Amino acid sequence: MxxxxxxxxxxxxxxxxxxxxxxxxxxxxxxxxxxxxxxxxxxxxxxxxxxxxxxxxxxxxxxxxxxxxxxxxxxxxxxxxxxxxxxxxxxxxxxxxxxxxxxxxxxxxSQTSQQTHEGLRQVHERLAVIDRAQRTISDLSGQVGQLQSILSNKQTRGAFGQGRMEAIIQDQMAPSTYSFQSTLSNNSRPDCLIHMPNGAPPLAIDAKFPLEGFNFLKGAETEEQFKQAQAQFRRDFTKHIQDIREKYLLPGETQDTAFLFVPSESVFAELNERFEDLVQKAHRARVVIVSPSLLMLSIQVIQAVLRDAKMREQAHLIQAEVGHLIDDVSRLNDRVGKxxxxxxxxxxxxxxxxxxxxxxxxxxxxxxxxxxxxxxxxxxxxxxxxxxxxxxx
Structure with a gap:
């Protein structure tokens, strides 16, 4: 009223x-x-x-x-x-x-904000991983001058190569995706096994690169010494490639390809420049020679394969969530119409x-x-x- x-x-x-x-x-x-x-x-x-x-x-x-x-x-x-x-x-x-x-x-x-924060957190984690990798590369480049003295001793050289390889793998991969010094059915023990997804055989990595002949080659003063060192290095390298093929390439138990880790970028460059025939022989034997940077790149590729496999395993869950999201959008559209x-x-x-x-x-x-x-x-x-x-x- x-x-x-x-x-x-x-x-x-x-x-x-x-x-x-x-x-x-x-x-x-x-x-x-x-x-x-x-x-x-x-x-x-x-x-x-x-x-x-x-x-x-x-x-x-x-x-x-x-x-x-x-x-x-x-x-x-x-x-x-x-x-x-x-x-x-x-x-x-x-x-x-x-x-x-x-x-x-x-x-x-609120849900969108939480998802955005989660995405930013993952980006920061990835950037932190990249920063650590860059710091690792910087540290490695600063230690190149000391590499020759370290590689002069066989035991020290083996421990150094093993440590470099383990540091790279531990920094890049989850603990459940690799194992060190595992024993195969023929009682051989590769330095590292990378576990592949979907029940596929693991990938073997060897870190014992034969550098005795290579060191003799670098220290040769005469033409005769150079030829002898070159012949010695070829024999040692060929035998090591043959040992990797026989010990680590087991059908059905490991991958048909193995990695030979070289702990120095300079040695890897020298090998590819002067001994291209040995590199090709290793490829024919299904042995891939990798330097620290190539090992990190290979691990990133393996990580992408692992992520893809995990995504495929979770595909049905993602499809179900997308279906629920579509239903929610349809209900929201109906309610807005009402x-x-x-x-x-x-x-x-x-x-x-x-x-x-x-x-x-x-x-x-x-x-x-x-x-x-x-x-x-x-x-x-x-x-x-x-x-x-x-x-x-």
Whole structure:
């Protein structure tokens, strides 16, 4: 009942005030009209019967006007109550929908933020791994000057090659993906076995590169010494390649390819530059010669293969999650459509309410127009004085 119906100047007029003013104005107008007519009829009436009949007619008219005014007031009160109830229900429904949408959007944004933080964390971990690898390469390049003295002793050389190889593998791979000094069925023990996915045989790595002949070759002072050192290095290298092939390339137990680790980039470059025939012989024997950088690159390739295999194992889980995500998106789309329908219905109800309030405003302006009442009074006076004029004539 406190809803604003119209504004006059700086004052807001409510439905109740408008109905009260309209009733009061109608009552005063009716009383004034009745008093004036009664006064004229008493002064001009010819007989008491005519005056009583006129008074009775006026009283009937007054009763009908009061009845009409009461019905109008009741209808306006009913419309105001209906309008307030519908507006309250509409606001409650809109607030409920907005709260639900806000909760869902907040949950979605929180989940997206968590996924973003997780992705950034993984990127930082990868960058940390790359930084460690770069520091390792820098440290290795700084120790090149000491490599010759280390490689002069056979035991020290073997321990150095084994340590370099183990450091690279431990830094790049998970502990469950490799094993050191494992025993094969022929009682041979490769320096490292890289476990392959899907039950495939492991990859053998040997870190005992024969450097005696190579050191003799580097220390030769005469042509004769150079030839002898070169022949010795070829015999040692060929025998070591043959030993790797016989000990570590076991059909069904290991891969048909093995790695021969060279712990020095300079030795690896010298080998490929001066003894290309030995490198090709190793390739034909299914033995791949790798330097520290090539071993790291090979391990990265193996890691990619392991990740791909793990992704394939988890493919059905990923597909199931994608299916759930599609279902959630479909449900969200349906709920947004329903919410749009509710908004459309609410807009239609508001349009109907505005039409009703416009009609009420027009009827209130007609009631406030007093000129209509004065014009009706003048017409009644003319009708009542016409018989008197004719009788006097």
């Amino acid at each position: 406190s809803e604003t119906l119209l504004v006059i100047g700086n004052r807001s007029v409510s439905v109740w005030e408008a109905s009260a003013v309209a009733g009061l104005v109608l009552l005063l107008l009716t009383c004034w009209l009745a008093a004036r007519i009664l006064k004229q009829m008493r002064s001009r009436a010819k007989t008491e019967d005519q005056a009583a009949a006129r008074i009775h007619e006026l009283e009937s008219h007054l009763s009908e006007l009061l009845k009409t005014q009461g019905e109008m007031t009741g209808r306006m009160q009913t419309m105001a109550e209906v309008f307030g109830s519908r507006q309250t229900d509409m606001m409650r429904a809109v607030n409920d929908r907005l709260d639900g949408m806000g909760h869902k959007i907040g949950a979605s944004m 919410l749009q329908t509710h908004f459309s219905q609410a807009n239609k109800d508001i349009d109907q309410i505005l039409i009703s309030t416009d009609k009420i405003s027009k009827r209130s302006r007609k009631i406030e127009d007093l000129d209509l009442g004065e014009q009706n009074g003048k017409e009644t006076d003319q009708a009542s004085t016409a018989p008197l004029m004719s009788s006097r004539g």
